[in-house]
Amino acid sequence: AQSVTQLDSQVPVFEEAPVELRCNYSSSVSVYLFWYVQYPNQGLQLLLKYLSGSTLVKGINGFEAEFNKSQTSFHLRKPSVHISDTAEYFCAVIAGGKLIFGQGTELSVKP
Amino acid sequence: EAGVTQFPSHSVIEKGQTVTLRCDPISGHDNLYWYRRVMGKEIKFLLHFVKESKQDESGMPNNRFLAERTGGTYSTLKVQPAELEDSGVYFCASSFRTASYGYTFGSGTRLTVV
Known part of the structure; x- marks a missing residue:
């Protein structure tokens, strides 16, 4: 069965620093991968997705992720974070026609 | 276009009572999904409708x-x-085509049973 593991439950970082949120997946077939973000008191918003093609995917708000098949990873990165990026981030994979989520990573950006 | 709407946003009920959560998907989206996140756990799939039929309720x-x-x-x-x-927190999502195109999620209903 396909699954997703987010390696860090919490990531504190200072404003304007770079950040990487790690995600590993397990799958023996083609994968479709997603990152969602949940800002406080809001719903889940799609940040970016990988379906095929270029392994470097750019999303909204300056985020990008790289699909690495050999390492079965799909880490999310941003070169310089803002206070407003404070949120919970979820990595997800499609399996059986539905999204399977990781446990979530809380990104806390401090001034 | 209007997004996915869920209500109520919060509900506090006593054990043994009944609660009904509602989800209005984006107009024209045949696929509707329910998910749930229990405190501290991952977001888990509940079920999937295609139009009025339950496609997957596993x-x-x-x-x-x-x-x-x-x-x-x-x-x-x-x-x-x-x-x-x-x-x-119970989330609803809808999509026009298959899940690979990504869902649009609602803001969720936070259910507290006391």
């Missing part, structure tokens, strides 16, 4: 949960009777 925890989507428009998720472990 994630429904037990028969105290009943989901309907009459007419293929809005959906309701009823919990009867509610138990303490049902507390969590």
